[in-house]
Amino acid sequence: MMMTLIYKMNRTNIFVLIVAMLMSGYSFAQSDQAKAVEDFKPASTNQLGKQFPQVNSEGRVRASISAPEATKVLFDIGGVKYELVKDANGVWTGDTNPQDEGFHYYQIWIDGAAVPDPNSVYFYGASRWGSGIEIPAKDQDFYSLKNVPHGQIREHIYFSKSNNAMRRCFVYTPPGYDKDVKKRYPVLYLQHGGGEDETGWASQGKTNLIMDNLIAEGKAKPFIIVMDNGTWRMPGQAAPPRPQDRAAGTWPPKGWADGFMKTLLEDIIPMIDADYRTIADQGHRAMAGLSMGGMQTRIITLANPDKFSHIGIFSGGSISMEDVNEAPAFKTKTKLLFVSYGSRELENRRSGMGGDPKANTEALQAAGINTHFYVSPLTAHEWQSWRRSLHEFAPLLFK
Amino acid sequence: MMMTLIYKMNRTNIFVLIVAMLMSGYSFAQSDQAKAVEDFKPASTNQLGKQFPQVNSEGRVRASISAPEATKVLFDIGGVKYELVKDANGVWTGDTNPQDEGFHYYQIWIDGAAVPDPNSVYFYGASRWGSGIEIPAKDQDFYSLKNVPHGQIREHIYFSKSNNAMRRCFVYTPPGYDKDVKKRYPVLYLQHGGGEDETGWASQGKTNLIMDNLIAEGKAKPFIIVMDNGTWRMPGQAAPPRPQDRAAGTWPPKGWADGFMKTLLEDIIPMIDADYRTIADQGHRAMAGLSMGGMQTRIITLANPDKFSHIGIFSGGSISMEDVNEAPAFKTKTKLLFVSYGSRELENRRSGMGGDPKANTEALQAAGINTHFYVSPLTAHEWQSWRRSLHEFAPLLFK
Numbered sequence: 001m002m003m004t005l006i007y008k009m010n011r012t013n014i015f016v017l018i019v020a021m022l023m024s025g026y027s028f029a030q031s032d033q034a035k036a037v038e039d040f041k042p043a044s045t046n047q048l049g050k051q052f053p054q055v056n057s058e059g060r061v062r063a064s065i066s067a068p069e070a071t072k073v074l075f076d077i078g079g080v081k082y083e084l085v086k087d088a089n090g091v092w093t094g095d096t097n098p099q100d101e102g103f104h105y106y107q108i109w110i111d112g113a114a115v116p117d118p119n120s121v122y123f124y125g126a127s128r129w130g131s132g133i134e135i136p137a138k139d140q141d142f143y144s145l146k147n148v149p150h151g152q153i154r155e156h157i158y159f160s161k162s163n164n165a166m167r168r169c170f171v172y173t174p175p176g177y178d179k180d181v182k183k184r185y186p187v188l189y190l191q192h193g194g195g196e197d198e199t200g201w202a203s204q205g206k207t208n209l210i211m212d213n214l215i216a217e218g219k220a221k222p223f224i225i226v227m228d229n230g231t232w233r234m235p236g237q238a239a240p241p242r243p244q245d246r247a248a249g250t251w252p253p254k255g256w257a258d259g260f261m262k263t264l265l266e267d268i269i270p271m272i273d274a275d276y277r278t279i280a281d282q283g284h285r286a287m288a289g290l291s292m293g294g295m296q297t298r299i300i301t302l303a304n305p306d307k308f309s310h311i312g313i314f315s316g317g318s319i320s321m322e323d324v325n326e327a328p329a330f331k332t333k334t335k336l337l338f339v340s341y342g343s344r345e346l347e348n349r350r351s352g353m354g355g356d357p358k359a360n361t362e363a364l365q366a367a368g369i370n371t372h373f374y375v376s377p378l379t380a381h382e383w384q385s386w387r388r389s390l391h392e393f394a395p396l397l398f399k
Numbered sequence: 400m401m402m403t404l405i406y407k408m409n410r411t412n413i414f415v416l417i418v419a420m421l422m423s424g425y426s427f428a429q430s431d432q433a434k435a436v437e438d439f440k441p442a443s444t445n446q447l448g449k450q451f452p453q454v455n456s457e458g459r460v461r462a463s464i465s466a467p468e469a470t471k472v473l474f475d476i477g478g479v480k481y482e483l484v485k486d487a488n489g490v491w492t493g494d495t496n497p498q499d500e501g502f503h504y505y506q507i508w509i510d511g512a513a514v515p516d517p518n519s520v521y522f523y524g525a526s527r528w529g530s531g532i533e534i535p536a537k538d539q540d541f542y543s544l545k546n547v548p549h550g551q552i553r554e555h556i557y558f559s560k561s562n563n564a565m566r567r568c569f570v571y572t573p574p575g576y577d578k579d580v581k582k583r584y585p586v587l588y589l590q591h592g593g594g595e596d597e598t599g600w601a602s603q604g605k606t607n608l609i610m611d612n613l614i615a616e617g618k619a620k621p622f623i624i625v626m627d628n629g630t631w632r633m634p635g636q637a638a639p640p641r642p643q644d645r646a647a648g649t650w651p652p653k654g655w656a657d658g659f660m661k662t663l664l665e666d667i668i669p670m671i672d673a674d675y676r677t678i679a680d681q682g683h684r685a686m687a688g689l690s691m692g693g694m695q696t697r698i699i700t701l702a703n704p705d706k707f708s709h710i711g712i713f714s715g716g717s718i719s720m721e722d723v724n725e726a727p728a729f730k731t732k733t734k735l736l737f738v739s740y741g742s743r744e745l746e747n748r749r750s751g752m753g754g755d756p757k758a759n760t761e762a763l764q765a766a767g768i769n770t771h772f773y774v775s776p777l778t779a780h781e782w783q784s785w786r787r788s789l790h791e792f793a794p795l796l797f798k
Contacts, residue, residue: 047528067512072468090511108514112489113466115507115514121528122521129446129520145565150556157549157607166544178674181580208556275577 036060036095043120045103045134050119052093059098059135063108065119066091070111077106077133100344101137102384103204105130123204127195132204137384141213142391143206148216149175153202156275160267167229169268170202171276174215174222184277186223186284186398188310189264190390191230191293198229201390204383210391220394223286226272230260230289230296257299264300265307282333286397288312290386298323305333310397312338314389315345315381318357321367331369337361338393340374342385372396435459435494442519444502444533449518458497458534462507464518465490469510476505476532499743500536501783502603504529522603526594531603536783540612541790542605547615548574552601555674559666566628568667569601570675573614573621583676585622585683585797587709588663589789590629590692597628600789603782609790619793622685625671629659629688629695656698663699664706681732685796687711689785701725704732709796711737713788714744714780717756723763730768736760737792739773741784771795 040054040062052064053075063075063082068090074081077096084092105125108117116122120131151174160167174185190207192200201207207225214220273280287308289297294316301308302323311334313319318339324331339361346358361373374392376385439453439461451463452474462474462481467489473480476495483491504524507516515521519530550573559566573584589606591599600606606624613619672679686707688696693715700707701722710733712718717738723730738760745757760772773791775784 048526065512067510069471069511070469070509073512107517110469110509110512110514111466112468113464113472113509113514113517115509115512115517116521118506118512118514118527118529122515127447128517130517145556147558147565152556153554155552155601155607157544157551159546166546202554208554 036062043133044136045120045132047119047121052119053117053133055133055135059101061096061099061106061133061135062093063096063117064091064093065108065110065117067110072109072111074109075106076109076114077104081109099133099135100379100382100384101135101140102379102382102387103132103134104382105132107131124197124199125193125195125204139388143209143213143387145209146213146216148212150212151175151177151208151215151222153208158267158271160263162262162266167263167267169198169226169228171272172202172208172211172225172227173276174224175212176222177224177277181277184279186221186286187272187276187278188223188225188286188288188394188397189268190225190227191260191287191289191296192227193289193291193293193315193386197231198227201225201227205390206387207390210387211394214391214394221398223284223398224272224276224278226268228264228268230293252295257296260296261300261303265304269307282306283309283335284398286310286312286336288314288338288390288393289316290314290389291316291381301334302327302330305329309333309335310338311336312340312389312393314340314386314393315342318355318360319364320355320360321363324364324367324369331367334369336396337364337369337371338374338389338396339371340376340385340389340392342376342379342381344378344380345385346375348380435461442532443535444519444531446518446520451518452516452532454532454534458500460495460498460505460532460534461492462495462516463490463492464507464509464516466509471508471510473508474505475508475513476503480508498532498534499778499781499783500534500539501778501781501786502531502533503781504531506530523596523598524592524594524603538787542608542612542786544608545612545615547611549611550574550576550607550614550621552607557666557670559662561661561665566662566666568597568625568627570671571601571607571610571624571626572675573623574611575621576623576676580676583678585620585685586671586675586677587622587624587685587687587793587796588667589624589626590659590686590688590695591626592688592690592692592714592785596630597626599782600624600626604789605786606789609786610793613790613793620797622797623671623675623677625667627663627667629692651694656695659695660699660702664703668706681705682708682734683797685709685711685735687713687737687789687792688715689713689788690715690780697722700733701729704728708732708734709737710735711739711788711792713739713785713792714741717754717759718763719754719759720762720766723766723768730766733768735795736763736768736770737773737788737795738770739775739784739788739791741775741778741780743777743779744784745774747779 037056037058040056042051043053043055054062067073073084073092075084082094082096084094086092107114107130117131122129123132151172154171156169156171158167190201215222285308287297287301294313297313298317298319301311339357358373361371365371376388379385436455436457439455441450442452442454453461466472472483472491474483481493481495483493485491506513506529516530521528522531550571553570555568555570557566589600614621684707686696686700693712696712697716697718700710738756757772760770764770775787778784
């Protein structure tokens with residue numbers, strides 16, 4: 001299929017592309033077209049009965065959309081816009097380059113309008129409800145829907161005094177929670193990333209399936225997971241960083257996580273301990289998050305070592321010896337610190353706050369803190385890194 | 400704003416439109432433009448932070464979407480496509496005619512491509528995930544989010560033997576369900592319509608908010624609600640009707656609801672009675688549904704009067720004396736039959752199966768069955784009719 005790479009390519013990528021074109025002796029579009037393996041299947045993220053988009057064994061996406069009167073249709077995924085080609089029936093089709101395994105947000109451009117693909121189901125990310133696509137992963141078994149005992153995802157609506165507003169969280173209760181009404185459980189507070197919300201972990205994150213499978217295999221203890229909204233827009237929370245803020249090192253400002261910290265400590269945790277059969281002590285309370293949620297986890301757990309014992313920071317920075325030295329109780333109280341990244345983030349030196357994450361984590365281990373450092377193979381700052389991080393983290397909890 | 404009515408208008412509508420144009424002395428676009436009251440506000444169904452679409456006090460929708468290279472953009476709602484007008488910045492804007500109060504599905508056409516509006520949140524209906532918009536209703540208080548005790552919507556994943564497949568339902572547990580673990584509850588099995596799925600009642604249906612508010616006001620007894628998937632695509636279920644099937648009276652075929660009946664009786668009810676604190680007898684089990692779900696309710700409850708005591712058929716036909724005469728136990732076992740329609744459905748004689756619904760229901764009342772017939776004012780075959788129906792039906796249950 002005809003396909004052309006355009007837009008959004010940075011200088012390095014364009015250089016690599018030009019070198020590749022010169023070496024291959026073909027234009028990029030032609031060489032790519034010739035390479036596609038013709039074993040495309042409809043994506044698992046398609047709406048019921050929709051045949052496109054499809055994915056092949058290389059991870060290429062073949063998109064198709066009817067737009068008979070359009071003059072330009074683009075498929076926009078992974079920071080690259082691919083130009084689709086129109087057939088005689090007004091249907092636009094084209095292939096992307098191979099994508100990393102796992103979940104990716106994407107959108108379609110029709111004559112300058114950025115819209116969701118009508119063929120996909122929708123997810124909240126990149127600060128909007130929009131399309132997502134699943135590239136089958138070699139390790140997808142750990143988050144597959146199986147005939148094992150299943151926990152529940154509960155939509156929990158509540159009034160937050162600290163926000164003076166109605167709010168919502170999702171709560172995972174493990175299999176059997178309603179059977180033995182005497183049993184009490186530890187709790188993990190699990191946060192989404194910037195531009196996402198309380199739906200992320202239970203939807204594209206596949207938290208319930210990851211946990212159900214781990215518990216069925218005896219690899220993780222059953223515990224409750226609370227997924228609330230830590231959005232930038234919260235009262236008392238700082239605005240999201242602009243590129244110039246990041247460049248100048250003026251972001252995040254001190255206290256930027258205060259809004260969510262206050263909500264978590266004053267509203268969410270007391271409510272969960274009142275409404276669910278929790279073990280309501282520090283030793284049975286964990287916090288983790290991805291990206292922005294990891295940064296919130298770092299700040300909140302360093303400031304509250306009496307509240308949390310097990311800590312996970314996924315693609316959201318790490319904790320340094322300097323941090324620990326400023327929070328002495330953290331060293332004695334913390335039972336586990338888990339830090340993770342996608343391998344492509346480390347290649348691109350996206351280490352976030354607090355210096356080199358691996359070196360930081362190893363230094364804490366040497367200082368006597370129980371730490372784990374995990375790298376998700378061949379994934380970037382995306383959900384496959386965070387599914388795998390949860391899958392590695394959960395078995396270490398509350399042992 | 401400039402706006403033109405095109406497409407999908409049937410002959411009656413076009414006649415009414417022409418008469419209206421002749422009487423007003425203006426072209427339709429001009430008269431409509433002049434009339435719009437300028438008190439538009441962003442719709443409650445918009446994505447966070449999105450300013451469009453907006454709705455005014457007349458129920459008109461003002462849409463706006465950026466599509467700088469497009470040549471035609473349409474806003475498609477209520478069976479009418481409205482042509483939007485492009486400004487110098489490539490933003491397309493336009494108003495619709497006043498819409499009925501309540502929830503409506505809609506979509507946008509960009510140069511021939513039918514896509515979701517990137518500004519709205521998405522709902523499953525019309526056999527696709529797509530845009531929906533809320534037109535504020537005078538009676539919207541009954542389904543508003545308030546600071547009252549809230550029940551939960553639980554995502555319940557299970558293996559169905561009768562389908563040999565993993566399935567999912569949503570279960571509403573009333574406020575306080577987890578507090579008093581000795582208390583047992585009646586159950587309502589509540590079904591969606593054709594082209595919808597198990598998400599409808601808990602999303603656009605606002606089932607949990609309707610129940611939370613009724614229970615907080617002491618107007619309804621707390622009960623469990625189970626919302627499962629009764630889609631046409633189920634094994635053993637008939638294909639959806641084609642227009643020619645309806646015209647020929649050859650649809651639905653006998654046995655068309657057997658697939659869902661089997662799943663409900665053999666899988667869902669036993670599972671719910673095992674996994675929740677139900678009162679597992681006929682007197683404390685109700686079934687209701689909208690449209691296709693009402694038709695399923697009619698067939699399943701007539702065939703199983705020993706299983707269900709309270710019955711609701713919303714925009715899905717009614718039960719006649721002939722039906723009752725063929726199912727004698729129905730008359731003695733049934734504690735309540737509730738039948739409802741939107742007033743615009745009755746105007747258009749959309750009465751569905753089984754003859755005139757009001758006459759049928761009154762005949763049953765005269766024969767000694769406890770019946771209620773309800774008409775939702777100024778609404779069509781849409782969710783506002785069904786929200787109101789649930790709001791009228793729920794207080795009558797399990798008294």
